[in-house]
Amino acid sequence: SIDNRILRLAGGTLDTTGYKVDANNKLRQMHVATGSDIGGTNVDQEFISLLEKILGADIIRKFQEESPIGWFRLMNEFDHQKKAIQNDESDVITILMPNTLLDVTLSATGRELEEIVKSKKIKGLSSNSEYIIIKYSLIQEIFSKAVDGIIRHMQEKMESPDLKEVSRIVMVGGFSDSAILQSAVKQKFETDAIRVITPEDAALCVIKGGVRFGHKPQVIQTRITRKCYGTRIAEVYDPKKHGPDRTHVEVYD
Numbered sequence: 001s002i003d004n005r006i007l008r009l010a011g012g013t014l015d016t017t018g019y020k021v022d023a024n025n026k027l028r029q030m031h032v033a034t035g036s037d038i039g040g041t042n043v044d045q046e047f048i049s050l051l052e053k054i055l056g057a058d059i060i061r062k063f064q065e066e067s068p069i070g071w072f073r074l075m076n077e078f079d080h081q082k083k084a085i086q087n088d089e090s091d092v093i094t095i096l097m098p099n100t101l102l103d104v105t106l107s108a109t110g111r112e113l114e115e116i117v118k119s120k121k122i123k124g125l126s127s128n129s130e131y132i133i134i135k136y137s138l139i140q141e142i143f144s145k146a147v148d149g150i151i152r153h154m155q156e157k158m159e160s161p162d163l164k165e166v167s168r169i170v171m172v173g174g175f176s177d178s179a180i181l182q183s184a185v186k187q188k189f190e191t192d193a194i195r196v197i198t199p200e201d202a203a204l205c206v207i208k209g210g211v212r213f214g215h216k217p218q219v220i221q222t223r224i225t226r227k228c229y230g231t232r233i234a235e236v237y238d239p240k241k242h243g244p245d246r247t248h249v250e251v252y253d
Helices: 040-055 057-066 068-083 099-109 113-120 136-158 179-189 202-215
Strands: 002-009 014-021 027-036 092-096 125-127 131-135 168-172 195-197 220-222
Touching: 014 136, 027 136, 040 057, 040 068, 040 113, 040 136, 057 068, 057 099, 068 092, 068 099, 099 113, 113 125, 131 136, 136 179, 168 179, 168 202, 179 195
Parallel strands: 002 168, 027 220, 168 195
Antiparallel strands: 002 014, 014 027, 092 131, 125 131
């Protein structure tokens, strides 16, 4: 049999559990599922914090209120580019700043984007009149909080006795496609005894697994619930049926 640790990383959450694959290729859960509010949205939040550091929180808030579509497009562009990062020193994220945001900034500060960025002197950040350019070192900083949190959570759970024999770590979910995260997980956990696996289209694996489970629920033989209800039953003492050694009194608060 093979012990697998399943790591699901979606936009806003981290979910982990452990399964054993038996001789019939059926799954037996070996560890209760655990989770944390760590995921790709943490990276988005770090990008927002960077924008606030550059332009100011008030300007960002005003832009969100005056141009929700522009804000959506800005974050969508960042999301698209963050997924294309290859964890290489040549990585660059180039974001076109919406005209509305540039206008709000100019009205509030009297300065152009390029002048503001130069004055901030943020390592790994440059710009021209329309774009901000985020280089490798700053990209790593933007990802670090989420990645470090995931590694800490995994490290804590891997020390559980139920997971001592894990031989596979399978990463699925949208954030699992991140090359930066994949590299960090492999560097920390991959050994001769443990292999880290990221399937192709990791984002779709959760959906495909749900559909397959719907058709063949018997593939999962056992589960472990985080909490459960139980009953305690004591048979009424019968002197004809039970000996004197079977009597006891128990007090409940």
